[in-house]
Amino acid sequence: MTVNARSGLPKDRPAAPAPPPPPGWRRWLVPVGVLITLVLLFLPGMGRGPAQVDYGDLAQQVAAKQVDTLRLTADGTITGTYASSFDGGEDFVSHYPTGLQGVDDTFLSQVRDPSVVPHFQATGATGSWLGTLLALLPFLLFLGFFLYIGRAARKGMAGGLGGIPGVGRSKAKVIDAVRPDTTFADVAGYEGVKRDVTEVVDFLRHAEKYAAAGAVAPRGVLMAGPPGTGKTLLARAVAGEAEVPFFSMTGSGFVEMFVGVGAARVRDLFAEARKRAPAIIFIDEIDAIGQRRGSGMASNDEREQTLNQLLAEMDGFDPATGIVVMAATNRPETLDAALLRPGRFDRQVTVPLPTQPERRAILAVHAAGKHLAADVDLDTAARATPGFSGADLANLMNEAAIVAVRDDRTQLTAADLSQARDRIILGQRQGANFLLESEKRNVAVHESGHALVAALSPAADPVDRVTILPSGMALGVTEQMPEEERHLYSEEQMLASLAVRLGGRGAELVVFGEGSTGASNDLASATGLATRMVREFGLSPALGPVGYSSDSPQYLGGEQVTSRAYSEETQRVIDTEVARLVREAETTAVELLRSHRPALEALTRQLLEHETVTGAVVHAIAAGSTADGATRAPVSA
Structure with a gap:
């Protein structure tokens, strides 16, 4: 359908007056410039130049008094004119040998003798006027460019740049x-x-x-x-x-x-x-x-x-x-x-991050043209990718296709999607011998602690998978998949999340009697969540129902400057409450794992044997039964 674009619009503005015609002499600039260039290029080569004479022959000619004029420059160039009685008085050019050992005293004494060479002159090194012009050419080009810019500026052409081709034009x-x-x-x-x-x-x-x-x-x-x-x-x-x-x-x-x-x-x-x-x-x-x-x-x-x-x-x-x-x-x-x-x-x-149904639709769009196996469930993939953007989901499907091609397959499986998700979130998977045997057991105990605390906490998200295969900077991973995408979290759910994050360190304390450096990321994550609970969510009885926004660093002159809207005393209360929440979460995790020590040992053996176990196995071990008909036993806090 064609639309009349200008109906009901204001009248067009009056046309601007035409610019004055350029002066007549401007049309001769290009031809004159071309002519001067040709003259400079070909004039030095026109006509017959001076005769080239070998230095040895020239020395003999000087001794025979056949040279009338001779000029010797500091760079070793010898020019001159023969006597009229020899070779018609033509010009010649020669060069003092640079490889000569010492000074040719005989030649120099002869050319200085007026009876041998009537006209002798010794000068410094000189250059031709053409060489001087070429040396000044870059300076002349820059001078001409700035004169041109100034001329355009005086005419008001886009800040002096409208006349330069393409600079003042839009690149749309x-x-x-x-x-x-x-x-x-x-x-x-x-x-x-x-x-x-x-x-x-x-x-x-x-x-x-x-x-x-x-x-x-x-x-x-x-x-x-x-x-x-x-x-x-x-x-x-x-x-x-x-x-x-x-x-x-x-x-x-x-x-x-x-x-x-x-x-x-x-x-x-x-x-x-x-x-x-x-x-x-x-x-x-x-x-x-x-x-x-x-x-x-x-x-x-x-x-x-x-x-x-x-x-x-x-x-x-x-x-x-x-x-x-x-x-x-x-x-x-x-x-x-x-x-x-x-x-x-x-x-x-x-345009926010996509919700779970939108992620499902986006995955379907990017799955078009790919061969999916029967075990691929896009709904499950959408639930497993909270926080993924559309670009991340497109990358997920592409990485899964790359994994399939690496195994000489054209069909994408659920394992390909899972491996691609780990590649995006965690990084490249390390080799099988990346960890020592003692470190491998330590990681298995650590991840078993995370998984069991999650399985034994009713308010925590269900465990989907546990692996001790190192990927990126992570030595092991416990993945939880929410049954529904939440937008609000209760205090009970956040306390359960804190306990799950401290579950790895709690398992190390129960089994080995001491912690390790493997819990550093867990401690940082738990501390961050506890800080937000106290400072932003008003979940601390000591601080009360007040909320302070997160400190956002600002940069002033390259230096980071952080400001806060509360006093040092309030900060002291926040620090005390954060430490209390983290300690209570660790105590909860340790008590749960001590009371279920056989389940912790059983899950550790499963991880050491299979390296990766599913959430069904975890929940079955936590419930004290097999995967068939597994039921969750009630747990007292």
């Missing part, structure tokens, strides 16, 4: 005649986000429908969210769905080393969009030019000029009617307030 990629193949069908989930974006496209395509209701078109749509959530993919889908021109550019593409280039490119971008209005402009990573002005110690004039020009183009004295600006950023908190006010980016769309 116009997606018009050939649109991307990406559509909203390729964007799984995010129905609310797609609805907000689709309304903008629909407004441009059916402006009269909204005008009848008195609705005003939004000037801009800002998509914000973590990296990899599909913001750029949504923009490409808009380009595939819309029937209007689509201009795409990154924020860093506006800014170069020359001041004024960014503002010139913004003007050029909006000028091109007005010619094709209605149109969509998409700016990826807009925080490159849209950060708060004056937020740092040193200002960036180029970036601020670019931002000011963007603000004026979006909502200034010359509004860009019929133009919708879409932008994407991972850091909306850093953007300037003037950019986020109504009239600029009217609509802000949050």
